[in-house]
Amino acid sequence: MRENNAIESLGIIAGNRSLPLEFSRQARAAGVKKLVAVAFENETEPELAKLVDEIVWLKVGQLGKMISAFTDRKISQCVMVGQIAPKNLFDLRPDLRAMGMLFRLKEKNAHTIFGAIADELKKDGVELIEATPWLKPLMPSGDFHLGPKISGEQKADVEFGFKIAKEVSRLEIGQTVVVKNGAVLAVEGFEGTDKCLARGGELAGRDGGAVAVKVAKVGHDMRFDIPCIGLRTLETCAASGVAVLALESGRTLLLEQETCAQFAKKNKISLTTI
Numbered sequence: 001m002r003e004n005n006a007i008e009s010l011g012i013i014a015g016n017r018s019l020p021l022e023f024s025r026q027a028r029a030a031g032v033k034k035l036v037a038v039a040f041e042n043e044t045e046p047e048l049a050k051l052v053d054e055i056v057w058l059k060v061g062q063l064g065k066m067i068s069a070f071t072d073r074k075i076s077q078c079v080m081v082g083q084i085a086p087k088n089l090f091d092l093r094p095d096l097r098a099m100g101m102l103f104r105l106k107e108k109n110a111h112t113i114f115g116a117i118a119d120e121l122k123k124d125g126v127e128l129i130e131a132t133p134w135l136k137p138l139m140p141s142g143d144f145h146l147g148p149k150i151s152g153e154q155k156a157d158v159e160f161g162f163k164i165a166k167e168v169s170r171l172e173i174g175q176t177v178v179v180k181n182g183a184v185l186a187v188e189g190f191e192g193t194d195k196c197l198a199r200g201g202e203l204a205g206r207d208g209g210a211v212a213v214k215v216a217k218v219g220h221d222m223r224f225d226i227p228c229i230g231l232r233t234l235e236t237c238a239a240s241g242v243a244v245l246a247l248e249s250g251r252t253l254l255l256e257q258e259t260c261a262q263f264a265k266k267n268k269i270s271l272t273t274i
Helices: 021-030 046-050 063-072 086-091 097-102 110-125 132-138 151-169 193-203 231-240 257-264
Strands: 011-012 032-042 054-058 076-079 178-181 183-187 211-212 241-249 270-273
Touching: 011 021, 011 063, 021 032, 021 046, 021 076, 021 132, 032 046, 032 063, 054 063, 063 110, 076 110, 086 097, 086 193, 097 110, 151 178, 151 183, 151 211, 178 193, 183 193, 193 211, 193 231, 193 241, 231 241, 231 257, 257 270
Parallel strands: 011 032, 011 076, 032 054, 211 241, 241 270
Antiparallel strands: 178 183, 178 211
C-alpha cells in the first residue's frame, strides 16, 4: 500500500452512524482530493453526500453495483467504515454476484462475508485497504481517561473483563463484555454492543456499577468493522447503570470526543483505555 498521504482518489463503503462522516473529514485533511462513497439505504447518514465528491446509493446486497460504482469512476482503492446492522447484513437481498459469493462461503458471519467482499473487489482491480492510517487521531491510547477516576475494585474488573473479552472475541462471539465484582454479567453476541451494555447494566442491580470492556479480537482484520464507540454508546451506559467503559488501547475508535468528555463528566461515567 502507498503512504496514505500519497493517495489522491479513494472509495468509501459507508455504513451507519457518524464514522463515515468523520473519516471523510480526516481523509480530506490528509490531502485526499477525490472521495467516492457507496452508501446504503436505511443505513448511511444522508449528510455524507456533502462531504464527498460523489455518492452512489444502493441496497445491501447489490455487490455488482457497488463494485462498478468504483470501477466506473477509476477508483482503485477503497475503505470500509461504519457498520452495517447485523440484521440487515443477514437479511440482504443478494444480486447474482453476491449470491455466488455467499454460495462459496462455508461459514457465514460478518467477518467471512466482509472478507469475501474484499476478494470480489480485488477481482475487479479495487483494493480494500485499512482506514486506520486516517483514523489514528480518533483512537485513544496510553493513559487516556474521561470522567471520574476509577476505584481499585473497578480497575480489577477492567482487567478481568479484558481477559474475558479477548477470549470471547477469539471465539468469534463478540467483542464486548459487562462484568461486576469479578462476575460476567453479559457477553456481546449477535445483538451488538448497545444491547449487550443495556442487558449487563440491568443485571448489575439497582446500585449499578457495572464495568464494560470492548476489545479488538486477536488477528482482527482492521480493513472492516473497526471497534468503535461514540456518544450513543455512553448514553446507553448512563441509561443502563454502566459506570465504567474500558477500550483496548490504540485499537478502538472514539467518535465525538469533546461531546463524550462532557457527557462522561456530567453523568459520572469513567471512560478509560487498557
